[in-house]
Amino acid sequence: MLADDRRYMAAAIALSERGRGLSTPNPNVGCLIVKDGRVVGRGWTQKGGRPHAEAQALEQALDRARGATAYVTLEPCFHLSPRGPRCADLMARAGVERVVIALRDPDPRTDGQGAAWLREQGIVVEMGLMAAEAARAMRGFVLRQTLGRPSVTLKLGLSIDGRIALADGRSRWITGPHARAHAHMERARHDAILVGGGTSRADAPRLDVRLPGLEDRSPRRLLLSRGDAPQGWERIGAPEEIAALERVDHLLVEGGAGASAAFLRADLVDRLLLYRAPILIGDGLAGIGDIGLSDLGQAHGRWRIMDARALGVDRLEVYERVRNA
């Protein structure tokens, strides 16, 4: 039973990933409805936040939701909104018998009340299954609630020896087509992309998603600079200003060394997304500038590797910031 629950919840979390980079201002939730061992409804938060995952899944399930189990990556909302119905309400009215929830909603307007109300309606509620995995999929929303800012991923395409370009700045190409396609997919799953002024001037990057069918998923473009932003770009003057960005839960920082270092110095990087080419560059441009490290001891215990695998001849390495909050 628990093995089945984990399997269904893992599927709901995978669905939730589909809404990442699209669902703001709402969290990217995933929902699966299962009746007698058959999936009868699947949903994820849609573009702009509505419909919610649960509403979409229930609409698919129709009558088959009666007596079913719903798997939701986040506690169903219970606060009234002019934008749509309350999901806890929808669940009860559809006759769902059991609701398995990964993460309790940290939003103080729900924060356990959705689950409590469902229980009052006689529905079996279990909360906490794969909460860490669900929080990782909705990390932008979670960090908004806990630290009041978006989740930040720092992306680097670099050599074995940590260089991102030759000494004169040439960087085409370090990584190959598989890595570049993966990087474009990652862009599509972020609300905004940021580069520093130097990179903007040197590379004039388009920062769009060049993958068939995903062109319209190109995120907003931000510039970290003291100067003006060109047409189509928004400017911020310091990494801390990301907290004030509306509708940005997932931010991708794409360099260069100065912008990367500025975000790391401010401890505003939650995830490193590294594409490592099997090449040596030697003297060249470093991927990361001065991060204010005065002692090697400080450097340890901050990053944990979460994924490492081949992408063509290159390798993907994903690290997460360890925060013992």
Added chain:
Amino acid sequence: MLADDRRYMAAAIALSERGRGLSTPNPNVGCLIVKDGRVVGRGWTQKGGRPHAEAQALEQALDRARGATAYVTLEPCFHLSPRGPRCADLMARAGVERVVIALRDPDPRTDGQGAAWLREQGIVVEMGLMAAEAARAMRGFVLRQTLGRPSVTLKLGLSIDGRIALADGRSRWITGPHARAHAHMERARHDAILVGGGTSRADAPRLDVRLPGLEDRSPRRLLLSRGDAPQGWERIGAPEEIAALERVDHLLVEGGAGASAAFLRADLVDRLLLYRAPILIGDGLAGIGDIGLSDLGQAHGRWRIMDARALGVDRLEVYERVRNA
């Protein structure tokens, strides 16, 4: 049958690794003797090159060698030597029925004659099984024969961003105890270790093997420098001089950035042995200096990853130089 042959040959190759760093001036060969599905003899080239792997394995097997199959990672020697018997001769006299050989001996004094002579004695000989794997285990010997120089491994302990120290040179510690123990094990399997003058002056490294039971496996110490070598060290003035080093088939270069770059510039590095700590350093010392790269295109296609795995919180990455000779 072939699956069994591969299994036994893989074991013989593993045995050959025991002699690496000890067997010069002879290749580190491994030998397994199998009779009726049972291993009756195991051998590897001993310290200083004698006894040979085959002699040791046959001495274990005694009468059980009669009618047995011998798995040898290198073609049995057939040239006369004042230092010991010819292995082809020993095999025939012991009554071995079948000899499976991985690598044909590139030494012109044998070069197929050992196999031919065995066949003349009515022994079944098969040559070429897992030749690439065997050559990798005996790469120092093979490179001596083909390029006239030792095999060179470049070792680096570095951060995610490719730094080997803080900007002021402090490097204690980047990697943890698992990675350091692994690096000491690697030292024991090389004939000599080399560092550059800067590293020698800054770190005064002992370069010994600090593993219980392996203290006497500490390799010779070489200094790449224009100045004098301290007591207990030998000096070379340029990377190319390694070709003239006697009794050095496997050389480990342990930095710093200047020595590493000098060997890479001369295309004298065959293997990268990287211990990557999950830390960021930002501004700091690079692991590799100027390697003379004028174009990113030149950098590609030279290195292939052979191994990547966890060593405690650190990661081991092994790359091999791709040589399309």
